[in-house]
Amino acid sequence: MPERVLFTIDGAPAEGEAGGSLLAALWNAGRLAVRSSVKGEARGPLCGMGTCFECRVSVDGEPHRRACLETVRAGMAVSLRDSRASAPEGSAPGAAEPPPDDRAEVVVVGAGPAGIAAAVHAAEAGARTVIVDEQRRPGGQVWRGEPARAARAWLERLERSGARVIAGATVVDASRGELLVVQGDRPLRLRFDRLVLATGARELFLPFPGWTLSGVVGAGGAQALLKAGGRFEGRRAVVAGSGPLLLAVAALLERAGARVVGVAEQAPLARLVAFAASLWRAPVRAAEGLGYAARLAGVPYRPGAWVREATGDGTIERVVVTDGRREWAWGCDVLACGFGLVPSLELPRLLGCATTAEAVLVDARQGTSVPGVFAAGELVGIGGASQALATGAAAGLAAGGRPVPPRLAAWRDAEAAFAARLAHAFAPRAEVLSLARPDTLVCRCEDVPLDLLRTAGSAREAKLRTRAGMGACQGRVCGPALARLRGFGADSVRPPLVPVPIRDLLGDLTSPAGEAGGPGPRIA
DSSP: OOOEEEEEETTEEEEEETTSBHHHHHHHTTOOOOEEOTTSOEEOOSSSSSSSOTTEEEETTEEEEEGGGOBOOTTOEEESSOTTOOOOTTOSOOSOOOOOEEEEEEEEEOOSHHHHHHHHHHHHTTOOEEEEOSSSSTTTTTTOSSOOHHHHHHHHHHHHHTOEEEOSEEEEEEETTEEEEEETTEEEEEEEEEEEEOOOEEEOOOOOTTTTSBTEEOHHHHHHHHHTTOOOTTOEEEEEEESTHHHHHHHHHHHTTOEEEEEEEOSOHHHHHHHHHHGGGOHHHHHHHHHHHHHTTTSOEEETOEEEEEEOSSBOOEEEEEOSSOEEEEEOSEEEEEEOEEEOOHHHHHTTOOBOSSOBOOOTTSBOSSTTEEEOGGGSOOOOHHHHHHHHHHHHHHHTTOOOOHHHHHHHHHHHHHHHHHHHHTOOOHHHHTOOOTTSEEETTTTEEGGGGTTOOSHHHHHHHHOTTOSTTTTTTHHHHHHHHTOOOOOOOOSOSSOOOTHHHHHHHTSOTTSTTTTOOOOO
């Protein structure tokens, strides 16, 4: 049984699982709100996986730590009140040494199914391989927690392959042949001959009145909390948005002891029927969906319906759901709401890879437009674990200098066709894209309402006029929303890719150009 340890939250004693998720420990302690916004509103976690930065807390005096990426330690002091706290005395750096160098023939960024498949095939092809991931252990969101038998087989194969795993590490800059990675407070310059990008995807959040209330989390955010040890026993939960993930999350919540009040799927019934009919090509997926439906027998499932508004006094208490003709209210303690996934394109775009709004462009060997850089998984299409494994295996073989076998290519092509059907079936409808009112916040980091964005014609103009997209998440939440609400294209990507303490970069900033350390990150 996991060891339980004591720590403090704002000076009060609390208990959590040693080495477990700090965010789950806070959630279990009833702290649904963990920080205050720039205008003083209480905010709770949204994504549960490090993207949204809504779970920032101070840990042992160091501010802006993402609770979802922090582990519980005995005696740690967590503060939710002072997000602007100074770093502990003595922690400020002096003259820093350049970060150490490391080299591999193949580096894989992302340790979800695609990254694991890529690392395994590259290493088994004889290439010296390193895999880097922000989470504490490999598996990604799909295989987090207690993985199924197929997942365990891949994780065991990764361990046997000889590929080295650098966990809890964030890529903050990249150039041809080199990544700057921060692991904890330790920077590392990681050099490579070939690079596989498997950075996955994040949830698409579309703003509606009340979506910033504590207790409103993404559908994937609820899944992440559950898998990290968050407790939902006795809580009334509504699951809403779009995509097959809704049924999976609702079933997980029900199994965890929550009372699932209802599921609202915005996709019209006709599209859902057509998509379900196409699953004869994928019997495993069909059986999985039927299993979720059986688990949720008796739970209201409303196709062609969406949450119009969430209400409550700081914390969610009720949602108003509509199908465009009538509306009704569901009381709830948790709303898990997400509208599918969007690929995490920041690193590919920083490297100069050609992309569309929804994917990295690749050839038959998963090669991008940048020589020696490959892409796999949700970067090339949102299709689930099977698609990620197929594209990851192809990318790993190519990076390891091996050909892609015809059978693997056929599997990959079939998964691409499924991804296209999935995107069509669950595309957001016009009514969902018009839910935000003029006073509805669109940029959560900087508290920017939709009304202030009415005259902005691009993401760059939105930044200059309102600071939308300039907060801690760097547009990862509001950027995809504004692309759909206002037609904004993606803005330029600049390092660092995520906010990091300046001390973690000082060694690289002071490294002389042209020495073994290279030019250092392009901080702008």
